[in-house]
Amino acid sequence: MRETQEPLEVLHRVFGHTGFRGMQEEVVRHAVAGGSGLVLMPTGGGKSLCFQVPALCRPGLGVVVSPLIALMEDQVAALRQQDVPAAALHSDLDPDEARAVRRALNEGSLKLLYVSPERLVNEETLARLDEMRIALFAIDEAHCVSQWGHHFRPEYRGLTVLAERFPGVPRLALTATADPRTVQDIQRQLRLEDSPLFRASFDRPNIFISAQPREQERAQLRAFIRRAGDGTGAGLIYCGSRRKAEQTADWLRADGHDSLVFHAGLDPVQKREAHRRFARGDAVVMAATIAFGMGIDRPDVRWVAHTDLPRSPESWYQEIGRAGRDGLPAQALLLYGAGDIALARHRIGESGAGDDQKRVERQRLDAMVAIAEAATCRRQLLLRCFGEDAPEPCGQCDICLSPPRLFDGTVAAQKLLSAVLRTGRRFGVGHLVDVLHGKTTAKVAQFGHDQLPTFGVGRDLTETAWKGIARQLVAQGALDVAVENHGELVPTDAARPILKGERPVMFREELVTPASRPMTRARAADAAALASPGDPCFAALRDWRRRTALAQGVPAYVIFQDRTLAEIAAGRPDSLAALGTIPGVGATKLERYGQAVLGIIRDCD
Template sequence: MASERANTPLGVLQSVFGYEVFRSHQADIIEDVMAGQDCFVLMPTGGGKSLCYQVPAILRSGTAIVVSPLIALMQDQVSALKANGVKAAYYNSTLDVQTADQVLMQLHTGQLDLLYVSPERLFNHTFLQQLQQLPIALFAIDEAHCVSQWGHDFRPEYRQIGQLRTFFPQVPFIALTATADEATRQDILQRLHLQQPKVHISSFDRPNIRYTVLEKRQPMKQLLRFLEARGEVQESGIVYCLSRKRVEEVASQLQAGGYNAQAYHAGLPGEVRHSVHQRFIRDEVDIVVATVAFGMGIDKPNVRFVVHYDLPKNIEGYYQETGRAGRDGLASEALLLYGAQDVVTARHFVENQPDEHQRRVEGFKLSSMVDFAESQTCRRRVLLNYFSEATDSDCGNCDICLNPPEFFDATVSAQKALSCVYRLNQGYGLRHVVEVLRGQDNERIRQLNHQALSTYGIGREHSAAEWDSILRQLIHLGYLLQDIQQYSVLRLTEKAGEVLKGQVCLQLAKPRNPIGKTTRPGGKQQKADLSRVELERFETLRRLRKEIADSEERPAYQVFGDAALIEMAQRMPQTDAELLQVSGVGESKLARYGFEFLAELRRLQQA
C-alpha cells in the first residue's frame, strides 16, 4: 500500500489512485463489498468499474480474485496497478511455467492484493482446490454479461462461474458489466447464484461522446472526410468492420491516404495481433481497423473516435464498442455508416441461426439496432431507452439534435396507435399493428377477426412507412416497449396513459429519408478548450510522458492520462503538494514521475 493513511476507501482512492472523490455509485458499491455483500454492478465503459473491486481488494484481508476473459485487459490492468504501487499479478495461458509458479508462490504467501485469472485457469481442479485453502478477499466477475444466455458475447467457461458460490459461500462476489438489457441482468443474477445481491445501476449516458449516423454512400470517401475534419493532430481511433477482407481493404486505403493505420483480425498471426495491440496502446499506431475481436481488452483512455464502417449486429455491441472512445471523459465521436445492404446481410446471418429461440432474440436485437440507425429522435435517448433508462430531454450532442428533423403535432396519431395496441390486447408486433391501423385486408387479419376492432382502419391517413416511424418513435420515447421474451409484441408503458388521456401534446418527427445525409457539425475540438499556450504545454508534457513510457516499456497513459496532463498544463503545479492535487496523481506516481514532470513544469513556467 502506498501510504500509512490509506486505510479507508477514500484514503486508498486519494493516496493510491490519485483521485479526490468517488464517482457516482462507487462509494456505495465499495461500502457494500467491504461489508461482505454480493453486488451486481452495471456501469458504462469508462465509468470506473474497476475501482469498485480494486479499492476493497486493497483493504480487505486476503487476495481478491478477478475473473476476466480478456488476456490483454488483464495485462494492462495489472501493469497500471503496479504503477500505482498495488501488489497485483495475472495467471493465464500467456505465462511460462517458471513465471506461473512464481505467481502461485506469491498467492500462497499472501503477497498479492489482486490476482487476475482467466476462466480456464480458474476451473483447473488443482487451482480451485488451492484457492479453497487460502484467504480470499472477494471474487470479481468482470464482463459478467458473458455468463448470460442473452448476452452478446458467449464464452462457455463463463457459464460455469456460478458454481463458485458452492465452494466459497462466505466470500463476497461482485459481478460487473457495461452492457446488459433487463433480460440479461436477470439472467446474470440467476446464473451467478448471488446471495441477496445489492444491484447498482449507473447511468448509461456518456455525454462526452457525439453520436452520428450517415447513409453509407462511398464509405471510404466518407471515412476520409471524417478524419480530415478532425484536424492534423494525431489522434487514436478505431474503425470497426464486419469481415476480415473489409478490415484489410480499409486499412490499406487509409495507409495509402497517409494515415498511420494497421489491420487487426483473428486471421492474422498471433504475433502480428500482439504487436498491433501493443503499438496502439503505446500511441505508436494511430488507427486500428478491426473486427469486433479487437477492443474488449483495450484499457486505453485516449481513444478519440470510433467508426463503424458496417452496421453492428446489436445495440449492446455498438454501445460497448463506441464506449471505447473517450474513457478519459474528453470530447470524442462515434460515427456509424449505415446502409440497407448491411441490414440484408445481417438478417441473412440471423435467419441461418439454427436455434429458433436464439434466432428470435438476435432478430429483435438487430431490429433495435436498425431502429437506432433510422431514428428520428435524439440518438442518446434511443440508446438509453433500450437499456431501460428513460430521459425527458434531448442530449444536444448527436446528429439528430444538431441537425433536427421537422416536427408535427402527433397527439391524435399517437392516441390511435396506442389505442390499437390496447385493442389488440398488447399481444402483437409492430407490423401487425400497422396493418390493423391502415385497414389492411389480408388472411391473418380475417382469421383473427381483427377487422371487427374499433381501431381497424382508423389510420389510413398515414402510409405504412409513416406509421412505422410513429410507432418506433413512441418506443424510443418510452410510451411503448417491445417484449423481447414474447416475440417482440408491443406493450403499453405507464407513460402511455398520459397520451391516451390527452394530458400531453406530443410532437414527433416527420418521417424523412431514414438514412438521409446529416452534416457533421464543427470540426476538431481542441483538448478541453485549451488556449494556444496551454495546448503547447500539453504537447510538451505529452512528449515527456512518451519518453518515460518508452523507457519503461509501458503505455503512455499508465504514466499519466491526457486529463491529468491537461490539468497540469492549466494549473501549472510547481511543488509536490500541488502536483498531488492533480486528478490521477497518487503518491506512488508522484514518487516515480514527480521529479521529471515538476522540472518540466517549472521550465515551462519560466519560459
Template sequence: MAPTPRDILHSVFGYQGFRGQQEAVVAHVVAGGDALVLMPTGGGKSLCYQVPALARAGTGIVISPLIALMHDQVEALRQNGVRAACLNSTLGLEEVRATEQALLRGELDLLYMAPERLVTERTLDLLGRTRLSLFAIDEAHCVSQWGHDFRPEYTQLGRLAERFAGVPRLALTATADEPTRRDIRTGLRLEQARAFIGGFDRPNIRYRIGQFPDARGALLRLIEDEHPRDAGIVYCLSRRKVEAMATWLQERGLRALPYHAGLPAETRRRHQERFLREDGVIIVATIAFGMGIDKPDVRFVAHLDLPKSIEAYYQETGRAGRDGLPATAWMAYGLQGVLTLRQLLEASTAEERHKAIERRKLEAMLGLCEITSCRRQALLHYFGDPLEAPCGNCDNCLEPPATWDGTLAAQQAMSAIYRTGQRFGVNYLIDVLRGSDNARIRDLGHDRLKVFGLGRDLAATSWRSVFRQLVARGLVSVDVEGHGSLHLTDAARPVLRGEETLQLRRDPAPGKRRRGERAAPPDETDRPLWDALRARRRELAAEQGVPPYMIFHDAVLMQMVEQRPRDLAQLARLDGVGERKLAQYGADFLAVLSAHEAPGAHR
C-alpha cells in the same frame, strides 16, 4: 487502524471522491455482499472491485476474458503500488510457480485469470488454500448466449457460489439488456445479489451516423479536420475490408494498422502494442479487436459497417473517450450493409428463438440509424435509462435532419416489389421505377407494368434511400437464399392501403460536412505545454516499457495545463495523482510545468 475505502481511493488511485454508485457498491462488497454492477464503459467499474479487494483481508480474484486486459490492468495497478499479478498461458512454468507461491503466502492484493483456468480442479484447490477477499467477474455479459460476446466458459462460474460460500462475488458489465441481465443472475448464481445499475450515458461522446456516397472520404475528412493527431479505432465487417482500409489510410499519411483474426498472432500483438504505447495510431479492425482494451485516450471510434446490435454498437463506441474528454462515435451505413446483415441472420442455422432475438436487436440498431430525433435519447431508452431532454451533442440535435412525406414513394417502391414478383434486388427495382432502357426489363415484360417509369422524378440515390428506410422499418424483408431479392411484410399493408403515412429522412447532399469539435486543450496557447507534458510522459513510459497512459491519463495532463501546479502538494490535489505516482513522477512533470510557466504567473 485499517484504511477506509476513501483513504484507499485517495492514497492509491489519487482520486478525491467516488463517482456515481461506486461508493455504494464498494461499501456493499466490503461488508460481504454480492453485487451485479452495470456501468458504462469508462464509468469506473474496475474501482468497484479493486478498492474492496484492498480494504478486505485476503486476495481478490478477478476473472477476465482476455490476456491483453489482464496484463494491462496488472501493470496499471503496479504503477499505483498495488501487489497485482496474473495467471495465464503466456507465463512460463517458473513464473506460474512464483505467482502461486506468492498467492499462498498472502503477498498478492489482486490476481487476474481467465475463466478456463479458474474452473480447473487444480486452480480451485489452490484457491481453497488461500484467504480470498472477493471474486470479480468482469465482462459478465459473456455468460449469456443472447449477449454479443458469448463465452461458454463463463457458464461454469456459477460453481463458485457453492465452493466458496461466504466470499463476496461481483458480476460487472457495461452492456446488458434485460434478458442478458437475467442470464447473468441465473448463470452465475447471483439471484439474490444487489443490483447497481448506473446511468449508461457517456455525455462526452458525440454520436454521428450518416449516409455517405464516399464513406472512406468522409472518414478521412473527419480524421483530418477533427482528429489529426489522435488515436482511433475503425471497425469493418470483413478481414478484406480491414486490410484495404488500413492500406488506404497509410497511403494518405496516417499511421493505420490492420487487426483481425486472420493475421499471425505476433502481428496482432505488435499492432496492439503500438496502438497502446504510441500516440496517434489508428487501428482498423474487425470486432476481434477491442474487448479489454483499456486505452483511455481513444478520441474517435468509426464504423464503416453496421453493427449487429445496439449492445455491440454501445460497447464498441464506448472505447472512445474513456478519460471523459470529448470524443466522436462516427458511423457510415447504407442499404447494402442492412441487406448483408439480414441475409446473414436469415441464413443462420441457429434455432428460431435465437434468430428472433437477433432480429429484434438488428431492428433496434436500424431504428437508431434512421431516427430523426435525439440519438442519445434513443440509445439510453434501449437500456432503460431515459434521458428527459435532447442531448445537444449528437448529429440530430446539432443539425436536425430534413424529412419529407415519403408515403407515395414508399407505395411506388413496394408496388414495384409486388408487381415484379418479389424476386428482384434493389438495383433492378430502381431501374424499373426510373424507366431504364434495359434489355432484361424488356425481356421480362416489366416495361409494360404500371410502375415502369413511375419514379423518374426521383434520383437513383433517393430511391436507394427509400428502399433502405423501408427495410429498416420492417416493411420490406430480404430473401433467405442470399440473392438479395426483396419481399413485402405484413407491416407494409397499412401503408399500401393509405392507412398510414411515412415521414422519411432526407439524406444530406453529397459533400456536405457536419460541424465538429476536435478534442484539444482549451486554448491553442497551451499547445506547447500540452505537447511537452505528453513528450515527457512518452519518455517515462518508454523507460519502463509501459503505455504512456499508465503514467498519467490525458485527463490528468489536461488538469496540469489548466491548473499549473507549482509544487508536489498542488500536484497531489489533481484527480488521478496517487501517492506512488506523485513520488515517482511528480518532479518530472513539475520540471516541465516550470519550464513552460506562463509569463507573469507570480505577479
C-alpha cells in the same frame, strides 16, 4: 496493520483521487463490508475502482476474472505503477513468469490476481484458493456469463462454482453492456438474485453520436476523421469482415495515417504487436473486426466509426464506448446500408439457435435498425434499450443538431414497390432507379423495361432519395434484399397494404453529411479548463510520458492519462505538494515521477 482500511484513504493514497465518482463509493463500501452485487456502469465510468479499492481495503487476495490477456496485462501494469502487488495468470506466460506468479501466490505477497475464467474454474486453481484468504471475487465483462450476452463465452457459465465453494466471499459482477434480459440471466447464473443491483446511467454525454447511410464510404470516413481527429488520440474503425478491415487499413495508410489492422485471422504475434502499438499511446487508426476491443483500457481514443450495421444496440454501445474513456469529447459514426439489415436478418434466420434466441436476436436487430433510421434523438432510443428513459433529447447527436424532415412517402413507396414487381423481383436498386428515372440504359432496353408503366414515373426524386426510400423500406420490413444472390430487392407481405393504400408510409429526407459536432456550454467549460492539444507544455509532458513508457515497456496511459497531463499543464504546479493535488497523481507516482514532471514545467515557463 488494520484488518480493513478506509476506502477514501486508499483511493487518495494509491490512485491519487480525492473522491469517488457517481455510485462508486456506494459499491465500494458495500463490497468492503462483505456484500456481493451486480454493477452496471458505462465504459469509462470507473468500474475497475469498484473492485480494486475493496480488494486493497479488505484482508486477503482479490481475484479478478477477466476474459482477455491484453486487459489483464494492462490493468496489472497500471496497478504496479501504483506499487500495488498485482499479477496475471494466463496461457501466454512463459514458464519462468508462471512460476514466479505461483510463488508469489503461495507466499501471500500478491494483493490482486487476474485470471481467465478457464484458469479459475480449473480444480487445481480452486484448490489453491481454498487454502487462502480471499478478499473478494470480481467478475469483469460479466455479460459474458449470460446466454443472451452478445459476447457469450461458455467458460463464464462455470463461475456458478464461486457462490457454492466460497459462500462467505463477496462477489462483484461488473459490466457496461447489459439489457434487462441479460441482467436477469447474470444474476441467476452467479447466484446474485438476492444481492443489490447497482445501476448507473448508461449515458456517455461526452460522445457525440451520428449515423449516415453508407453512400461513399471512404469519402465519408475521410471527412469524419478530419472532424474528429485532433492528432493526439487514436481512432477505431470497425468493419464487418476481415477482408474489409485489411482493405480499410491499406487505404488509410495510403492516405498517410499510421493505420493497423486487427482480426481473428492474424497469427498471435501479429495480434500482440497490433495491440501493443495501440496500447502504448501512439496516434494510430485501428481497422478491426469485433475481435478487437473488449476490455481495451486506453482512455484517449477520440473517435470510433462503424462501416457496417452492428447486430444489436448492446454491441454498438460496447464498441463506441471505447472512445472518450477519459471523459473528454469524443465522436462516433455509424455507416450502414440496406444490405446490412437484410444480411443480418438472413443470418439470424439461418443460424442454428433456438426459436427463443432467434426471436431475441431479431428484436435486438430491429432496435439497432430503429436507432440507425431514427428521426428523433438517437441517444434516447439507445438508452431505452437498457431500460433507461432520458426525459429530454440529448443535444449530443446528429439528430438533435440537425433534425431531419419527414415527408409522406406513400406514393413514392408505391412507385418503387410497383417497379420491383413489374421488373420481376430480379434487380437491385441501381437498375430500379434507372427505370424510375426513365433512363434507357442497355440493361433497361434489353429487358424491355422502358415499356413498363413505371418507366420514368420517378423523375421528381433524386437517385440518392430513391436509394434512401429503398433502404428505409427494407428497414421497415416491406422490402427484403436477396443476400444470397446479387442484392435483388424482393417485396415482403408488408408491402401489400402499402400498394393498396391501406398503410401510409413516412420517410426521412436523406442527410448524408451532418454538420460538425457542437460544443455545449458544459463541455466547452470542461475543455477550457484543460490545456489544449497545441499547448507546448502539454506536448512536452506527453513526449516525456512516451519516452518513460517505452523505457518501462508499458502503455503510456498507465504512467499518466491525458486528462492528468492536461490538468498539470493548465495548473503549472510548482511544488510536489501542489502536484500531489492533481487528480491521478497518487503517492507512489508523485514519488516516482514528481521531480521529472516539475522539471518539464519549469522548462516550459
